[in-house]
Amino acid sequence: MPRREARRALAGAGLAHALHDGYADLIYVLLPLWQAEFGLGYGALAALRGLYSAAMAGLQIAAGRLAERCGGRRVLAAGTALAALGYALAGLSGGLLGLGAALALAGAGSSAQHPLAAAAVARAYGAAARGPLGAYNFAGDLGKAALPALTALLLVRMPWREALWLLALAGLATALAVRALVPAGAGPVAAAEGRAPPAAAPARGRGAAFALLLGIGVLDSSVRAGFLLFLPFLLAAKGAGLPLVGLALTLTFLGGAAGKFACGWLAARLGVLATVLATELGTAAAILAVLALPPAPALAALPLLGALLNGTSSVLYGTVPELAPAGRIERAFALFYTGTIGSSALSPVLYGVIGDLAGPAWGAAAAAGAALLACPLALLLAPRLGAAR
Incomplete structure (x- = not known):
């Protein structure tokens, strides 16, 4: 793939990784507010946080299979938009049940990110993907650092529901960027092209x-x-x-x-x-x-x-x-x-x-x-x- 297109793929995948990892971890900033509003114990707060992670973990393989039929770029962009929609609905929720359902929906959207964005980078760079994949991983950590801090600043100025609506708009903008930057053929790959297989341990055991x-x-x-x-x-x-x-x-x-x-x-x-x-x-x-x-x-x-x-x-x-x-x-x-x-x-x-x-x-x-x-x-x-x- 031409270098310019490969860089575009990395930029799109990195944006997706930053947003979705930030979406996952900004929940920690909101937990004390939800505890105060809904009167939750620590076990209930953990279960609420777990709805997002469980949906994200459980649907990754399904997201990869869907990408084989519909294309990785489409599924990645749609998943990003779905995660943003989940946070928008969380901001509209009037009770604990609605909040939990919205977080599960956001987690379902995020399930597409890791398998498809990483595959997009590997497909774009082939044998030279190790360094770009490191940059992609680092982008996720930047999102983990930036979005919780941004959320904390927003919560000083506005109610948590309005803050989630603004974060949802950022997610929709990221979905459009992914659709524009990631190549159409960026789907799951069996192995990066040209990469030598790693040394394996003995088969026994x-x-x-x-x-x-x-x-x-x-x-x-x-x-x-x-x-x-x-x-x-x-x-x-x-x-x-x-x-x-x-x-x-x-x-x-x-x-x-x-x-x-x-x-x-x-x-x-x-x-x-x-x-x-x-x-x-x-x-x-x-x-x-x-x-x-x-x-x-x-x-x-x-x-x-x-x-x-x-x-x-x-x-x-x-x-x-x-x-x-x-x-x-x-x-x-x-x-x-x-x-x-x-x-x-x-x-x-x-x-x-x-x-x-x-x-x-x-x-x-x-x-x-x-x-x-x-x-x-x-x-x-x-x-x-x-x-x-």
Whole structure:
């Protein structure tokens, strides 16, 4: 594909990634407002947040199949518009049931983004897609940092429903940009053209190794989702106002973006096992530090915590092709990604119950404990890693 068209594809995919990841994480800023308006406990708030993630995780494979029939660009643009419509309807909702349905609709629209936008970049750049795919991933982290902060600023000036309408307009504008920028043939791909297959682990025991890898990914995703569920309330208990909560989330997500780059580099030099152990142990220690520290030092610790929270994922994703059962790399990525997003949707409900029973600090401490549980799985996985060890 010509360089100019490839750059357009990357721009469109990056815009989609930024919007959808921002849509997913701005919910955390709204949770305290919904708690006050609807009288919800932490378990109910987690379930409300989980509606979005569950719909997004559960429909990714269906979105890919639909793209094979209708074209990736059309489905990606339509999904972006559907996500925007979901947020517009959330702003129109008059009760908890309507709000939950609207968030589920927004999540369904977002299900198209990851498989189709990443495929568009891979199709556009072929064998040279590794760097552009990194830029695409980074765009998602920028969205996670920008949209929650923007939402917090909007909420200072207007009710949350009106803020969601403005964010919905931004989603519709992004859908039009995706339709204009992403090439018509950008659909799912079996493998990037010209890319050599990754080195694979021995076939014997590969399925068990992949199961261990998936288990680490599920725990790692649950830690991030569980801690972020409680972060606004932990900061509020320390005396932080809404703008400071938005800043805290921004710092956490910016640290997460840096962690994805740094931990991939560290894994190449220190090995997968050492990097996973360092990030998971560091995550647990950083969560406990945020719980214990006064507001200013806790805020200063959040970028490092964000880097540790997100850093493990970049290591795990790079190991999926090596451990794909029977060499089915595409299916392995689908299973891994669905499992980790599903964990983000469901596991916070458990943390929310703990928060209801014992308080948000204990809920966050439980998330730190889950990070520690990933370490034994990493030790079991290490002998099976082969070249990635």
